[in-house]
Amino acid sequence: xxxxxxxxxxxxxxxxxxxxxxxxxxxxxxxxxxxxxxxxxxxxxxxxxxxxxxxxxxxxxxxxxxxxxxxxxxxxxxxxxxxxxxxxxxxxxxxxxxxxxxxxxxxxxx
Amino acid sequence: xxxxxxxxxxxxxxxxxxxxxxxxxxxxxxxxxxxxxxxxxxxxxxxxxxxxxxxxxxxxxxxxxxxxxxxxxxxxxxxxxxxxxxxxxxxxxxxxxxxxxxxxxxxxxxx
Numbered sequence: 001x002x003x004x005x006x007x008x009x010x011x012x013x014x015x016x017x018x019x020x021x022x023x024x025x026x027x028x029x030x031x032x033x034x035x036x037x038x039x040x041x042x043x044x045x046x047x048x049x050x051x052x053x054x055x056x057x058x059x060x061x062x063x064x065x066x067x068x069x070x071x072x073x074x075x076x077x078x079x080x081x082x083x084x085x086x087x088x089x090x091x092x093x094x095x096x097x098x099x100x101x102x103x104x105x106x107x108x109x110x
Numbered sequence: 111x112x113x114x115x116x117x118x119x120x121x122x123x124x125x126x127x128x129x130x131x132x133x134x135x136x137x138x139x140x141x142x143x144x145x146x147x148x149x150x151x152x153x154x155x156x157x158x159x160x161x162x163x164x165x166x167x168x169x170x171x172x173x174x175x176x177x178x179x180x181x182x183x184x185x186x187x188x189x190x191x192x193x194x195x196x197x198x199x200x201x202x203x204x205x206x207x208x209x210x211x212x213x214x215x216x217x218x219x220x221x
Contacts, residue, residue, distance in 0.1 A: 006152075031208060040196065042213045043153075045203075090152050094208045097141045099200070101152030 003027060006091050006102035013081055014110055021076045021105045023091030031094040032074040036060060036087050037104075043090065049074055081109045116199050116212030124220050129186040131215040133199030142182035143200040143209065144173050153198055157184070189219050 004025040013019055025032065034047040035058075045058030049068040063085070064078050074093075078085055086109050091102040116133045123129060133142070141160055145153035157168050159175035159182060166173055172185045182201075186193055199212040 033208065039149075040214075040216060043198070043211050048208070088150075092152075092208075097143065097202060097208065098155060098158055099143070099209050100155065101145075104150070104152045106150065 004091060004093055004100055004102040006089075006105050008105060009103060010106045010108075012108045012110060015080075015082055017081050017109075019078050019081055019107070021089055021091075021107070023074045023076070023102055024072050025074075025093040025100075025102075026072060027093060027095065027100075028071060029093035029095055029100075030071065032068070033092045033094070033099070034058070034064075034066060034074070034076050035090040035092065036062065037090055038087055047076065081107075083109045085109050114199060114201060114210055114212040116215055118215055119213070120216040120218070122218045122220065123189055125189060125191060127189050129189055129193070129217060130183065131185075131197060131217075132181060132183045133201075133212050134181045135201055136180075138179040139182075139201040140179070141202055142173070142175050144171075144182070144184050145198045145200060145211075147196045147198065147214075149195070156197075186217075189217075191219050191221050193217060194219050 007022045030051045032049045035043040044060035046062040047066040049055045088104045090104045092099045113136045144156045147153040157173040162179045164175040170187045174183045196214040198214045200209040203210045
């Protein structure tokens with residue numbers, strides 16, 4: 001059983017605000033990922049990390065940034081949120097190929 | 111890059127019916143994974159397959175790793191309303207990425 005947490009679960013903010021979406025896992029996994037997903041649609045990889053101080057951009061271009069200072073923590077930051085950032089953001093970590101997801105953050109930018 | 115074609119895109123069935131969905135890859139995979147996503151939640155891993163021809167069950171769910179290693183199948187027997195959700199297949203990604211995901215099969219079950 002995987003333990004991966006995301007906060008907040010829901011967030012409604014105004015345009016131009018800076019936000020940070022939190023993701024933590026307690027399994028000691030080195031590899032972590034951020035996906036963006038519109039309701040009912042496919043998952044798009046936006047960032048990934050293979051360990052501390054390692055971050056790379058994914059397939060979908062994103063204005064967000066990530067950091068990996070500790071193994072268990074992989075936060076995602078939007079410096080200036082826009083309505084086009086409205087989406088669900090899913091964090092995941094991997095044991096081998098088996099990827100475990102957090103519950104997601106539903107972001108709405110007004 | 112690798113592509114996964116998942117079908118059908120959606121299904122609407124009656125409670126008690128069996129369901130089948132499949133996923134095909136443009137390249138050979140050594141791993142197939144099946145996930146289920148409930149509305150507003152993250153995907154949950156249902157079954158992982160690691161060997162061509164492997165048939166693995168998880169309750170009413172059965173998944174198979176195709177013998178060609180380019181496809182996989184998921185079957186749900188005697189569907190119930192809580193089976194509603196989106197089912198995603200996944201396989202190894204390109205380069206250093208962990209997984210490539212299919213586009214999902216949306217399942218609706220009529221009580």
